[in-house]
Ligand code: ATP
């Protein structure tokens with residue numbers, strides 16, 4: 081591929097709405113272009129990266145025995161009515177009507193469609209198991225589409241669905257996908273963790289998320305420093321601390337804490353640490369049920385754990401009016417004593433005694449409080465968010481914390497969709513059995529973006545080689561010099577001959593005669609051999625396009641090449657040509 085014939089609309093300025101580095105660099109490198117919020121053009125350079133991710137995904141899916149299909153993007157509402165999701169799925173589902181006023185949606189995921197295929201075609205256990213996948217455009221009307229390809233509204237996903245006669249079979253199918261995903265992200269050259277995840281609204285019994293580690297990731301994950309345990313903090317379990325609470329030794333006393341509302345301020349005033357205080361969070365769910373949650377003062381509530389406990393989809397801090405009604409005081413002074421709602425406490429609270437908490441009276445807190453003696457809790461349950469330093473739930477190790485970007489997700493679905501949509505087969509006894517399903521997604525565009533979040537520096541993208549749009553770029557500083565031009569063309573041909581197709585080529589080779597700007601020798605190219613490995617390890621990243629530029633000069637003999645670093649001049653070169 082010749083640059084003069086390529087379409088590479090790079091930008092000097094970062095678009096104003098590009099908050100994260102991958103979005104900034106992809107836009108500046110001319111990889112993507114915004115059409116509307118969360119909707120992008122994939123320009124040639126961007127599409128090359130997308131295709132590279134797709135190819136790796138496709139090869140590994142095929143290798144794992146999955147079979148490619150393509151389902152429609154526009155899906156009739158009937159199918160979604162059958163599964164119940166037409167009502168359940170919120171505004172993220174883009175709904176539309178055709179000319180006959182029939183309802184459709186643009187598929188945000190395809191469980192219904194694939195289940196319909198299978199129930200309409202598969203009758204016997206002999207046809208099982210199998211796994212059908214597609215690589216296709218999805219639409220989710222995200223509330224806040226942002227971060228470029230990381231969280232788009234229209235985005236490309238690989239989604240796969242496995243079908244088995246029983247649970248044991250479904251576990252095997254799941255394991256195959258889990259292993260295939262490990263291979264996919266390893267082959268992409270990314271540092272990642274497979275973490276236990278909450279199975280959320282899609283339903284299902286267990287799931288893992290594949291997280292690309294990056295400081296800018298939206299997800300918080302923890303992993304054990306000793307064993308294999310790793311989980312999304314949404315899911316990470318915590319055990320009861322060892323030992324019972326010491327017996328109460330202090331009387332309950334009321335202390336004036338004027339205008340002090342935060343745990344930190346009250347603790348400082350009482351000359352205590354927040355960890356010796358209890359915070360009482362009055363929470364409300366979508367059914368307007370109110371519950372008070374007690375946590376150690378320095379801990380954070382895990383809202384997902386609370387949702388599971390209350391069997392609801394959403395919880396939030398109750399508003400002021402509710403807090404006043406329940407506690408008789410404004411927010412900031414809540415406590416469990418005399419509360420007129422359910423009171424749940426985190427496991428850690430069980431091991432605490434003689435603590436400080438809110439008095440349910442404006443400007444007052446209590447000290448020397450003890451559960452059992454001064455108030456009762458309905459239950460002690462795991463409700464807090466795991467953090468670095470917490471004990472591992474599986475072994476004697478400690479948890480470490482990371483930020484990650486969810487690029488893939490494997491779910492064991494069970495029979496949620498096959499039950500609702502009556503997808504059954506006959507088993508070897510002729511009995512009707514409901515299919516057991518799994519579903520498995522990879523965000524193709526998000527994987528490309530995550531690669532950039534993980535691999536960049538102040539000069540721009542440092543592509544992991546398997547995803548680099550080009551591996552080598554040959555540039556001539558002075559193409560009017562016949563020697564240089566000849567050397568450039570020769571090198572280009574050699575690269576092609578060596579099977580390094582420039583269309584698949586992140587190294588740039590800049591050809592020029594010796595000059596003052598040319599510095600250290602990086603590679604000697606003798607007798608047609610290109611030592612790309614030694615070349616890739618020693619070169620510096622260039623600008624936002626992710627190319628790495630080297631200068632190459634011809635030696636007297638012209639059979640031997642010296643590749644030298646020439647960052648400042650090569651920058652100019654691309655800008656001019
Ligand atoms: P998130 O929690 O980030 O919104 P999700 O859990 O809803 O994602 P899944 O339903 O598990 O997403 O979809 C499978 C994969 O599709 C995700 O792991 C992610 O890589 C990708 N994906 C999901 N939503 C988006 C989006 N809005 N833009 C780009 N990729 C996405």
Ligand code: MG
Pocket residue numbers: 289486489
């Ligand atoms: Mg997910």
